[in-house]
Amino acid sequence: MSDTPGPPPSGGAGPSSTRKEPPSGSAGPLTTRTSPRRGAHPLARFLVRRVLLAVLMAWGITLVTFVLTNLVPGDPVAANLGQRALGDPAIVAQWRAEHGLDQPLWRQYLLHLQGLLQGDLGTSQQSHRPVSQDLAEFVPATLELAGAAILVSLVLGVAFGVVAALRRDRLSDHALRVLSLIGISVPTFWLALVAFYVFFYRLQLTPGSGRVDAALGLAPAVTGMQTVDALLAGRWDIFSSAVAHLVTPALVLALYTIGLLTRFTRSAVLEVLGQDYVRAARAKGLPGRVVLFRYVLRSALVPIITVAGLAFGSLLSGTVLVEAIFAWPGIGQYAYKSATTLDLPAVMGVGLVVGVVYLVINLVVDVLYGVIDPRVRLQ
Amino acid sequence: MTLDIGGLTVSIGGKEILRGVDLRLEAGRVHGLAGESGSGKTMTGLAVLGLLPHGARVSGAIRLGERDLLTLPPKELNRVRGGEVAMVFQDPATSLHPMLTIGKQLTEHMRHHLKLGRAEARARAVELLGKVRIPGPEEAYGRFPHQFSGGMRQRIAIAIALACSPKVLIADEPTTALDVTVQAGVLRLLRGLCDELGLAVLLVTHDLGVMSAVADEVSVMKDGLVVESGPRGQVLREPAHAYTRSLLDSLPDAELR
Numbered sequence: 041m042s043d044t045p046g047p048p049p050s051g052g053a054g055p056s057s058t059r060k061e062p063p064s065g066s067a068g069p070l071t072t073r074t075s076p077r078r079g080a081h082p083l084a085r086f087l088v089r090r091v092l093l094a095v096l097m098a099w100g101i102t103l104v105t106f107v108l109t110n111l112v113p114g115d116p117v118a119a120n121l122g123q124r125a126l127g128d129p130a131i132v133a134q135w136r137a138e139h140g141l142d143q144p145l146w147r148q149y150l151l152h153l154q155g156l157l158q159g160d161l162g163t164s165q166q167s168h169r170p171v172s173q174d175l176a177e178f179v180p181a182t183l184e185l186a187g188a189a190i191l192v193s194l195v196l197g198v199a200f201g202v203v204a205a206l207r208r209d210r211l212s213d214h215a216l217r218v219l220s221l222i223g224i225s226v227p228t229f230w231l232a233l234v235a236f237y238v239f240f241y242r243l244q245l246t247p248g249s250g251r252v253d254a255a256l257g258l259a260p261a262v263t264g265m266q267t268v269d270a271l272l273a274g275r276w277d278i279f280s281s282a283v284a285h286l287v288t289p290a291l292v293l294a295l296y297t298i299g300l301l302t303r304f305t306r307s308a309v310l311e312v313l314g315q316d317y318v319r320a321a322r323a324k325g326l327p328g329r330v331v332l333f334r335y336v337l338r339s340a341l342v343p344i345i346t347v348a349g350l351a352f353g354s355l356l357s358g359t360v361l362v363e364a365i366f367a368w369p370g371i372g373q374y375a376y377k378s379a380t381t382l383d384l385p386a387v388m389g390v391g392l393v394v395g396v397v398y399l400v401i402n403l404v405v406d407v408l409y410g411v412i413d414p415r416v417r418l419q
Numbered sequence: 420m421t422l423d424i425g426g427l428t429v430s431i432g433g434k435e436i437l438r439g440v441d442l443r444l445e446a447g448r449v450h451g452l453a454g455e456s457g458s459g460k461t462m463t464g465l466a467v468l469g470l471l472p473h474g475a476r477v478s479g480a481i482r483l484g485e486r487d488l489l490t491l492p493p494k495e496l497n498r499v500r501g502g503e504v505a506m507v508f509q510d511p512a513t514s515l516h517p518m519l520t521i522g523k524q525l526t527e528h529m530r531h532h533l534k535l536g537r538a539e540a541r542a543r544a545v546e547l548l549g550k551v552r553i554p555g556p557e558e559a560y561g562r563f564p565h566q567f568s569g570g571m572r573q574r575i576a577i578a579i580a581l582a583c584s585p586k587v588l589i590a591d592e593p594t595t596a597l598d599v600t601v602q603a604g605v606l607r608l609l610r611g612l613c614d615e616l617g618l619a620v621l622l623v624t625h626d627l628g629v630m631s632a633v634a635d636e637v638s639v640m641k642d643g644l645v646v647e648s649g650p651r652g653q654v655l656r657e658p659a660h661a662y663t664r665s666l667l668d669s670l671p672d673a674e675l676r
């Protein structure tokens with residue numbers, strides 16, 4: 041807190057013994073720094089710094105994904121060419137040259153980086169399409185699924201956590217504790233299977249696999265997220281079908297995060313409830329609702345968004361099993377297929393996307409800290 | 420208005436914290452409440468505002484004018500809190516919300532209790548900041564607590580307490596967390612406000628030096644009971660109770676005489 045401004049001098053009113061002011065020599069710069077518009081600057085500077093840092097880290101991610109992918113034991117040639125082609129050195133050499141594998145590693149990295157800057161992630165050896173095109177198709181599906189899951193988790197998890205904290209040691213608190221523990225400990229793939237069996241097969245409440253009814257076709261792609269695209273196109277039929285398809289897998293994914301957020305919110309709220317400023321707010325006679333939202337939740341949000349950010353990241357990269365069971369054409373399935381066929385450009389593409397998504401989440405969380413807590417901005 | 424505490428007992432988890440406390444606060448007078456840590460001073464202050472910890476059991480009476488604060492329904496008690504009885508806490512570093520501006524914390528209860536509009540509340544807040552001698556009240560209005568020194572923060576906390584023109588002010592060790600050089604100023608401010616606004620002040624402190632500087636009446640507490648009470652001069656110069664004498668003896672001589 042180096043740039044904490046002292047109060048501007050006020051012409052000597054008040055007992056001087058009670059002031060801890062800087063010497064009057066610094067009065068000039070102080071008054072200029074405390075102009076009303078000053079408030080906007082620290083946040084902007086804070087933002088620029090965080091974005092620059094994120095760019096640097098994005099470069100680090102390209103390096104790590106590249107190195108790790110090339111360290112993987114296994115020969116992409118063997119994984120991609122048939123037995124007969126492998127026997128012909130000319131074909132093998134040609135394939136290697138085609139995919140740039142005959143170059144030294146550092147040159148391959150530079151070429152990879154050069155391609156990245158032009159938006160070229162290479163060509164998938166499996167789909168024979170540009171990796172960027174594959175990702176543009178699969179990433180939005182996963183974003184939609186994980187986004188829905190994190191939204192549901194935030195709403196329910198925070199609400200449950202607050203209720204548990206306010207009704208500490210009463211029946212509702214104990215009930216929520218049991219529920220959140222179940223949510224945290226039940227394996228997602230098992231839950232997915234059970235949900236699929238019960239809601240689709242037995243009760244026939246939900247549509248089965250996929251993202252929309254095949255009969256309706258897809259909404260024109262804008263974001264790649266069916267719910268959003270359907271809304272943009274004004275196609276309510278597609279929208280409701282997309283939501284119906286989304287509900288079960290999103291809830292299955294969300295259950296863990298709901299449990300997690302319930303636990304975290306409960307302890308965060310309990311901690312804040314014990315703070316002096318909450319007692320001071322009560323002493324001011326503010327209504328309980330104001331004390332809860334303005335005084336308690338505001339402080340409790342800092343740990344909550346930290347956990348929510350991390351949970352969103354792991355939702356995005358941990359959807360493989362749920363995607364497989366609900367036949368959701370997302371990045372998890374794509375990553376799995378690419379990894380098992382040693383489709384290196386695709387693997388790198390997925391690694392890069394997941395890394396960048398984490399970066400963006402962290403950036404958003406950092407910015408939210410700054411928005412919520414003025415002390416962060418001013419540091 | 421007077422605040423009359425009679426036979427106040429508080430127990431938490433079966434343990435008796437207060438065992439029948441009697442205290443009387445009068446308008447325009449500062450009543451000092453002394454005693455060692457754990458003697459029940461702070462609990463007495465919190466009981467007045469109904470802010471005792473979870474699960475505390477209270478009996479006795481706390482009369483503000485005609486009403487007994489202990490039997491007041493929650494809604495009406497909330498009108499008394501901040502509106503008629505206000506409180507200043509020990510540590511201004513923790514009693515102000517770090518993420519809300521001074522202005523917000525000064526005006527929210529004014530707007531709630533007095534139904535003031537935004538502009539009116541703001542004008543009154545700036546006036547209050549001037550009254551507690553915060554330099555540059557207009558600029559201070561939009562700042563956050565961490566941008567002020569400890570003494571300034573306690574002055575702001577006092578301004579917040581006074582915002583709705585309460586009749587009674589409970590000050591719980593208001594100078595304990597402050598530098599010695601800053602303490603005198605905050606005490607002078609409290610004394611001045613008490614005289615000017617006709618406040619009934621309960622000044623809770625373990626520091627008899629503080630007491631001798633500003634209090635009109637002094638009560639001494641030990642183990643949940645008031646063991647001695649009376650005008651300052653009498654209690655501090657001719658203590659009747661052995662405990663008061665031992666408290667006084669523990670002071671460096673120069674402070675009182």
